Amino acid sequence: MNAPESRYHDAFLQALLSGHSDDPEIGALLAQPAFAIYRNTVFKGCVDALLANYPAVHRLVGRAWMESAALEFARHHLPRQASLIAYGEGFAEFLGTLEAARALPYLPGIALLDRCWTESHLAADQPVLAGAALHTALAEGRDVTLVPHAACRWHHDGQHPVYTIWNANRNEEDATELAPQWCGEGALLTRPHGQVQWQALGPGGCRFLDACRDGCAIASAADQALTHEPGLDLALLLGQLVLAGAFTSFY
Template sequence: MSRHDYFSQFLHAVWHGESGHPLVASLLAQPAFAVYRNTIFKGCVDALSANYPAVRRLVGEQWFQGAALAYARRHMPDDACLIAYGDGFPDFLDSVDAVRELPYLPGVARLDRYWSESHLAADDAPLDTAGLHAVLASGRDVQLAPQAATRWHWEPAYPGYSIWNANRDPGAGPLSGLEWHGEGALLTRPEGQVQWQPIGLGACRFLDACRAGMGVAAAAGLAQAAEPGLDVAVMLGELVQAGAFTSFH
């Protein structure tokens, strides 16, 4: 068999524990191959455990290990470095029947994922805040480009940010008096450290519009439509201060 066919059959045997090819089947029958498979899956589970700490803390170690192993058996890593492994884990959780009792869990998983993406994103130049203030004061409409490390998420039905923050930050303390309504989250990486904060629906829609290439005026209109009474100037100032943008044009 060709080298390509061999490795294809070998990977199939690792992930599915079976092979129709005699050579690979003979390897699969050896006890050491089971140890090899278990080591690979353990590496995937450990990577998911590191990449989804808030989810793990919410569901407990045993449940998380089982869910992570089920995901790993269906999703082969596409990189030998597992630091970014598990991009589909939030959607996988959304399909697990047991998660119906924790409907906010996929949203919490997405924030864990966004933390990893923010951490691993390329470095962008900081925003020229003085220049931005000058052009906006002159009445000129500009397009704002979000930083490569900027991530945001709106959870319409659940207080996803509060739940995630309480389980991601050991110093956040226990949740008390939690109001069951939608929440937004913003993750940025000023000065090389991932930071996060709650934001409203208007800010999320503003960032959506900026990512789509819309100008500040149009983006502000969408933000106010989503959140009537929103002070766009204050919102924009908070986003700039958080380091959400890299440039304008």
């Protein structure tokens, strides 16, 4: 994009966000009734996408609150792709800055799990690691490095029971009344058979996956997991992760 095109693009986006422009050419566009319709359509599409992509947050806060927050987010974060199926990256962090969300300190964590679901759902297809092959390698004494599956996502909140709250609010049909212990929780999301699945995962498990993602071998990943969760049964954890389809290969 050359300089004149870039300036026009920037001015157009500014007009879309603010509804006014000092650029005469863009100003002429603003004067047309069709531009207001286009502008409203763009923002409505963004808001609708956020409501769809963050269903647990939507259910917790209600439609009016969610629409207001979504519109504010959209005004500062226009979509970068024509498709809105993955729109909303950064929404969890945005919620953490909202004064209106101060009474719900767990809300950003719930939004992160909604985002994990979207990313897991849209991730590339990959084969799931065969547990027998890994068992053979470990029996031979190899300190292998596990590669997380493209659809594997995880998150741990050190302060809030985000998994319990998110799990209960992910589906409209679930009417479970909550009385969670107010402590940190985490979650693992995988897609082993083409459908996103989720389960609770502790701080040690999440740290283990962090280490695998960073290229650490199993011994190092295990040490880091135990640092975050002393007493963790590593064999049980590894079996849980493999069974869930958290890995695609090892080397």
